Amino acid sequence: MKKMNLLVMSLVSAAALSFTSCSSNDDLANDNAGQAKADGFYMTLTVQSPNASGTRTSVINPTENATAVEAAIKTGTLYLVDKDNKIVFSENLTDLTWSGAVNGENGTTTQKDGNKTFEIKVPAVVAGQTYRVYFLAGSHKPAGDMNFAATTNNFFTATKSFASPFADDNDFAMFNQNDADVNGNGYSVTFIQANNNKQNPAKVNYTKDGKSTTTNAPIKVERVVARIDAPTSNSTVLAEAPANASAALKVAMKDAKEKVEKIELTNYAISNLASKSYVMQTWGPDNKLLIPEGFSYYQPTADFGGDYDYKNGGFTTTEATEKNYVFENNSTTAPTTMYFEYKVTLKNDKFKIDADFKDGTFYRYNNVIYTSFAQIFEDYKDVTNLFGEGKNAGTMKAELEDAKKVETGQEVKDVETKLSEFRQKYHIEVFNEGKTYYKQVIKDNHIGYANAIQRNSIYRLTVNNIFNVGAQVPNGTPTENDFYYLNVTVTVNPWVLNEDNVNLQ
Known part of the structure; x- marks a missing residue:
């Protein structure tokens, strides 16, 4: 099994760097014999125009350039860590001008070449000693700051859904890449006495x-x-039933296809958004992606209702929210999942009796779509007490009308609760206002095991075919096997890898 390689972020604009530094320096204790403390060494940071090479870009194509707000780095922190995992030097860098693509004339994209050398004085490090090097991009740090002596505690905690504030425009958190192809702990620098001037960088x-x-x-x-x-839907009409569908399912699909005029994507949502993520990607035995313990989910499954009721746990339109940023998740019990909301428009001429509601509400009973209780009772006229003693088309319609009313008063339950009770009581699917729902677990096709998504990857879902009307509520279960209700392609597209040379002197 080969774990998917990860990409380095696109750090494009390399010219005109401007820095203001604020040092946080710790003196080393326990000097080693024969090693002298220098009065100060000099560090030079050189940023070069990036080039797409190495790691994941050589494995998965196509890659995709970051947007300008995904690429920009305004602030960052450089860490030097000794053999005892003590931070001996850290420098907060502000007013950085690393940015994404620069728009040129006639819609072209250009990059600024060049580099900027600046001096950082590193006091009291030990000549001849080796220090590991880390760079944390962005203005946000873990609670309690970085602690390399207990790396499992180095994690980000989101303050709200979609990994905020670690995925804010122009302020994305980034850290040393750490995977099968790149050792995040493998960067080091050794200062010598000759590095006490910027003409001789370490x-x-x-x-x-x-x-x-x-x-x-x-x-x-x-x-x-x-x-x-945001998902893309390539289908507005129902597809023909797959050849290997069960006989009962083919009957249900045929009925739906004959009666549905069009089906359109209206909203989508993403559930089970992890609230924590390690600063450095962490791997366990068998290349198992590790997730911090003791975290909760934003927009969990329960926020979208139960088997019979609808809850708006975070639905949005594709126009309003084109991109969503999330922390890694590999849970099998609470995988990160996309919900699709579709609006179904039926063919009026396929129904002999007028619809009970003008807002598009329809029913599905025993896998057959209806728009009126009168038609259901007509089709089951030989069945006694179809929905209970004394129930007829008129009383059923009136009861549903009452459930759909927006009423006020402390003793009156909300609409969704009343609709849920109606669905359960009569074992009938009610598609309120003609809305139907599908869901798809989002997973990385290359990571090697199910229900896992990983950082620095783009997940793009395309709905290729819709075979049947879906569930009546987001967490509902269609009458038949829902395997054939929706065909979705999940594309895992890495952001483009770029490199920035960092020299210390």
């Missing part, structure tokens, strides 16, 4: 497996979030 070395070392290596970083794009 170089960052990279070691992947403890043996091979790359000198003057670029530090590769990646976003800590994944991106889930």
